[in-house]
Amino acid sequence: MKQTLTGFCGIRDGLGRETITLDFEAETGGAQLVALTGRNGRGKSTILDNMTPYPVMPSRAGADGLGAFSYYDEVYLPENHKELEWVMDGVRYRSHLVIRMNGKRRTEAYLHWLSEQGWIPMRLPDGTVSDGRMDTYSRCVEGIAGSGTTFFSTAFSAQQRRQLSSYRNGEIKSLLADLLRLDAVRARGERAAEVQRLLRAGLQTAQQQVLHQRQQLVRLAAEWHQLGGDDVRAELARHNRNVAAARLDAKRTALAALRADQALAATHEARRAQLLAERTATLAERQRAIDALDTECRREGAAFDEMAERHAQRASHRETALASLRAQRTTLQASLEQVQHAERAARRLPRWRTVVQRRAALLGGLHQSLASAERVAADLRLAQSQRAAIEREAGQAALKAQELRQRFMLTAEVPCAGMSLQSGCKLLADAHSAHALLPDASAVAARLNAAHARLDHEIAGLRQQAGQIEPLRAAVARAEARLARSRERLAGCERLAARCALLAQSGCMLTEVEARLAAHTQQCIAAAAEEEKEYGAQRRKIAELNNRRQKLARPCEAVQRIDALLADLPATFNAQALTQAVAHCEQASARLQAAEQAQLAALREQERARELARQEAQQRRACEAQERRIQQVAQHLEQWSLLNKALGNDGIIALAIDDAGPELSHLANQLLLACYGPRFSLSIQTQLATAKGELREGFDIAVHDAHSNATKSVTKMSGGERIWINECLTRAMALYLARADGPRYATLFSDEADGAFDAPHKRRFMAMKREVLRIGGYTQEYFISHTTELSEMADAVIDLERYAT
Incomplete structure (x- = not known):
């Protein structure tokens, strides 16, 4: 078996590789139990899932490898490949899946077999050819290796696989029907x-x-x-x-x-129509005259309105000019009143300049005094820090002198004083050396005390000088405020003095504006009189047109004559x-x-x-x-x-399952005895008792416990015991399938099936694996386990750490 995976996320995340190729035949060398090892997340399950030709990764699909699955969630390159060479009944096959994600998602699957001419596409007896489509590939794989349901239920133990005890009645019977090769019976039933x-x-x-x-x-x-x-x-x-x-x-x-x-x-109607036509013509002519007069009245009214609008615009212009002249006169009068203020400001301008100069000089002197006081304050802080350092150093010198005196006093207290051992006593030698150091320690203490006294005198003088800093700061603030007020008044005087020349011309300009105002007033009076004359002439013309229209609106004699003739005619024929x-x-x-x-x-x-x-x-x-x-x-x-x-499932298939039940139970009990001892034995039941005591079709696994001499359903057992029973029964089904006709699997697969076992049971689990290989005549089993002891018990180990980049 040889496998090449390209573009799988599990290989990239676990091994840091884009492509990995594993030659299992060269790696294992014919070993029976082969362990895949490596840290969590190294891609072991990805490799094991792809060691089968079925187009599914059972640990990702769920439902025992037969649920919904898509390769697109497991790959990441634009073009990804799965290549697998496998052997079935002595024939070597090669599966090649191409998963494309560049734009539109598409999967191509090819199956070839090795002949004397080389690799050729697989063709089934019914004519199905592997042409790259997924459905033809799946039919070819199942035609060679059998149903995927049977394979993943018996030969492949995926992660989180359901236990047989959790299968429904129809599911377990369908599985056992596939196992017993009852396809023909099921086909006839269908x-x-x-x-x-x-x-x-x-x-x-x-x-x-x-x-x-x-x-x-x-x-x-x-x-x-x-x-x-x-x-x-x-x-x-x-x-x-x-x-x-x-x-x-x-x-x-x-x-x-x-x-x-x-x-x-009809004759009377003709005369009536003639008279009505004459009456209509007379009324129409009269109406045309009235319409002409109405048109003339509207035209004259529009002319009157236009003249009124024109006169209103002229009056508005005159009022605007008059208001402008009056505003100029008011402004010039106000300017004349400010002349005296401007002259007085010009006279006071030199004095304010002198005041500003004096106050600026005073502020400069205060700034210099304040800077000197701040330097004295800095010297004071420096002297205080030096005094604190001297105090610490003096304390340390005093402590050292005291220590030396105590060590010297030991000369009179040691037991060997005055004895022959005195010359070799280390304690007495240390005391004499302390006596030699006492004068130096006393000199240091005296020097530090003198320096401390000098700094105390200096700090007292500096404190007296630094006490003037706050009054100086207050004086600087007051001087800055006075200088700002003086500069503001100087600026006001300069502005008023600059306007003296302009204000002097206001008198002449005021005389000229008053003359123009009087002339404009006379013009307004004359224009108003002329406009009133035009209004009177237009009103008279409009009144004359209204009189003419009233005359035309009176009753007409010709119309009255025609109405009398119409009244003399007979009544109109009743057409209704x-x-x-x-x-x-x-x-x-x-x-x-x-x-x-x-x-x-x-x-x-x-x-x-x-x-x-x-x-x-x-x-x-x-x-x-x-x-x-x-x-x-x-x-x-x-x-x-x-x-x-x-x-159906409750007929011949149920009877066939009943017939195969003892053989399956015998194989499962043989595995239990080989790996777990004689404590447990099981039997398969296809008929269950109801609450009324009647039998109905069903499925259950009854387990007999030799220790307690009790029989109970596997669903009532503990989790670890239930896993034992499930694994033995699953492998028993695989052994039964190995003895039957049809496709024969030579290799088994198991992914972390021992996770719930303790250490002793893990070793027994490995013993069961070897017993299955012996009884069923299998070539080898690939398994994944995170227990180092189990990996060491395998015949060969494929360590994925060697492939990590």
């Missing part, structure tokens, strides 16, 4: 179920048709009863038609008389009576037509009643024939239902 479904659908359709036919019979009977007495209805319709024809003849006679009267009144007569004739004609249609409808209903009677008899015969066919289909449906149940 065909029987399909026939049953078709018969049931046909039966429902037939029943609906019978129901519809019965409804048709009821409807036909109701319609036939509604059409009862058709002969009497036809005779009544004939009589109504004769009465309508007589009424139509009477209405037509009355209409002819009215049309004769209409011809006589003629219209009513025509309408009555049309109504009578419509009634005659309706009576004729009613007579025709009565004849048709008579014929319809005869047809309904014939249809009812025919529909009744068809309904009875359909009911006989329904009874026949129901009988066939019962037979096929019985056949479907017999060929």
Whole structure:
């Protein structure tokens, strides 16, 4: 077996590689138990999941490797590859999957087998060829290696795989049916179920048709009863038609008389039309004269409005000019009042300049004094820090002198004083050396005390000088405020003095503005008088036009004469009576037509009643024939239902599972005895007792405990014991499958199946693996375990740490 993975996220994240190639045949050298080792996250599960030709990674898919799975979530390159060479029944195959993610996602899958001519595409006996499509690839793989359900349930133990005890009845029986090669029975059962479904659908359709036919019979009977007495209805319709024809003849006679009267009144209508035309022409001419006068009045009114607007604009311009002159006069008068203030400011300007100079000089002297005081304060802080350092150094010198005196006093206290041991006593030698150092320590202390006294005298003088700093700061602030006020007053005086020359011209300008104001006032009075004259002339013209229009609005003599002639003419012919007569004739004609249609409808209903009677008899015969066919289909449906149940999971398949149950139990118990001892033994039950004591189809694994001499369901056992039972039963199924006909798996796979075991049970688990390989005749098993002891018990180890970059 040889594997190459390119672009898988698990390999990139775990090993830091884009591509990895593993030659398992060269790595293992024919070993039976092969361990994949490495730290968590090294990609072990990714490699193990891809060691099968099935297009799925079982640890990622869930549902025991048969759930929803997509390679696109496990790769990251634009083009990714999975290449696997594997052997089945002595034939070498090569699977090549290409997962493309550059733009549109697409997966291509190819399966080749090695012949004497080289690698050629796989072709099944039914003609299926691996042409790159995923569905043909999957069919080819299952045609060679068998169903993926059986493989992942017996030969591949993925992470988080469901235990057999958690399978539902239908799921476990489907799995065992695949295991027992009952595909033919299941296929016949599916065909029987399909026939049953078709018969049931046909039966429902037939029943609906019978129901519809019965409804048709009821409807036909109701319609036939509604059409009862058709002969009497036809005779009544004939009589109504004769009465309508007589009424139509009477209405037509009355209409002819009215049309004769209409011809006589036509001459009177011609004269009336002539007089009305003359009256209309007279009124139109009079209206045209009134419209002309109205147009002239509107034109003169518009001219009056235009003149008023023009005069208003002129008046507005005059008022604007007058307001401007008055504003100039007010401004010049105010300027004359400020002349005295400006002259006084010019006289006081030299004095304020002198004041500003003196106060600036005073502020400079205060700044210098303040700087000197701040330097004295800095010297004071420096002297204080030096005194503190001397105090610390003096304290240390005093402590050292005291220590030396204590060491020297030991000369009189040591036990060897005055004895022959005195010359070799180290304590006495140290005391004499301390006596030699005492004068130096005393001199240092005296020097430090003198320096401390000198600094105390210096600090006292500096404190007296530094006490003037706060009064100096207050004096500087007051001097700065006085200087700012003096500069502000000097600036005001300079501004007023600069305007003296300009204010001196205000008198001449005021005289000129007053003269212009008087002349403009006279012009305004003259213009107002001229405008009033124009208003009077326009008002007189408009009044004359209004008088002429009032005369035309009075009654006209020609119109009154025409109205008298119109009154002498006879009354107008009553056209409404003629219209009513025509309408009555049309109504009578419509009634005659309706009576004729009613007579025709009565004849048709008579014929319809005869047809309904014939249809009812025919529909009744068809309904009875359909009911006989329904009874026949129901009988066939019962037979096929019985056949479907017999060929289903609860029929022959259940019996076959019952027959295989002892063999599976024997293999599982053999594995339990080899790796766990004689404590547990199991049996497979396909019929379970209900609460009423009756038996029903089901599935359960009963486990007998030799220690407690009790039998209980595997679901009632502890987690670790349940894993033991599940693994033994799963491997027993694999052993049973190895003895049967069909595809034979030579390799087993296991991914961290020992995680819930303690150390002793882990070793027994390895013993079970070897027993499975021995009994089933398997070539080898690849497994993943994070227990170092189990990895060391393997025949070969593939350490992924060697492949990490």
